[in-house]
Amino acid sequence: MRTEDLHSLTGAYALHALPDDERDAFERHLAGCATCDQETREFAAATARLGLAETLSPGPVLKDRVLHRITTVRQVPPDGGTAAKARRAAPRGRGLARWALAACLAAAAGLGGTAVWQYERAQDAGERATQAEQRAETLAGVLAAPDAESRTARLSDGASGTLVVSEDRDRAVFLASGMAEPPQGSVYQLWFDDHGTMRSAGLMDPGSTSQAVLMEGAVDGAAGVGITVEPAGGSDQPTSDPIALLSMPA
Structure with a gap:
């Protein structure tokens, strides 16, 4: 892979959107390229801030529905790697749609993971949902604050x-x-x-x-x-x- 191509991978690397071979090649390049190092860190920070700033909190009706459904819906069995195979077989286009999708996924993963972990640490079912929602709103508010x-x-x-x-x-x-x-x-x-x-x-x-x-x-x-x-x-x-x-x- 040419050096010019590696310079173009900073955004995808920050979003964990590179296949294994490209990620390994880019990490070798990253160790000696101060420009890509700085750009990668800025992409990661900007993506999280922009994505989380657009997050909308669900209303109380949806919260009650989810709390009820988790007690009645059976867990879906593993797909045997079907999703992973589909990702590997997907076209490797580098257009705007790929970046938009990756940004949305990265933001959702960051906020979702934090909310779920804080949800599990609380004591009461209603309290868990309320605390997770409040923390998510506060977190997004800080990232979107005009003076941030x-x-x-x-x-x-x-x-x-x-x-x-x-x-x-x-x-x-x-x-x-x-x-x-x-x-x-x-x-x-x-x-x-x-x-x-x-x-x-x-x-x-x-x-x-x-x-x-x-x-x-x-x-x-x-x-x-x-x-x-x-x-x-x-x-x-x-x-x-x-x-x-x-x-x-x-």
Whole structure:
């Protein structure tokens, strides 16, 4: 594959839309191309922000219907790989429709995964649905806020993280892309850096490598954000050195 072709794959790579052979070739190229590295991180952050900003929350009627149906509908059996084979057989067009579809899927996966994980952690069925809906609305509101500012950083193992902050809303969202799963029995925990004092800002989903996380609590003048690896359930204070530190967007 020519270098010119590799330069054109930044958007598809950020959206995890490349087949294995192209992804491997691009990652080898990415290690030595600062321009593609920056463009890939910007694509990932922009896609999440634009997609989530257009998210609409379902009304109470739909919520009640879903809660009722999940107790009566049988699980669909595995398709035996039919979907995966269909994806591999699909035409490899690089037109606008492919990008639009990939962007929608990436945004839905990020928001959906976060909502489902937070849904499962709550205690009561009604409370689970309400909390997931409220958090999704707040998360989308931060990303769509007119004053939202972002900062993107390269993390370990090729992952990237973007911190989005709205001063007016006094809230922050962390967007992760390509993070390795934490060690067994551990979880990534987010922290606000209150000028030297670390304040817990919630846990990340240990089973998801790419996700959008509404950070818990107000920003309240924090100087930055840190990520540590903590025991399952989280810690009151960091018990490990941070794997990443991001200063607040200017």
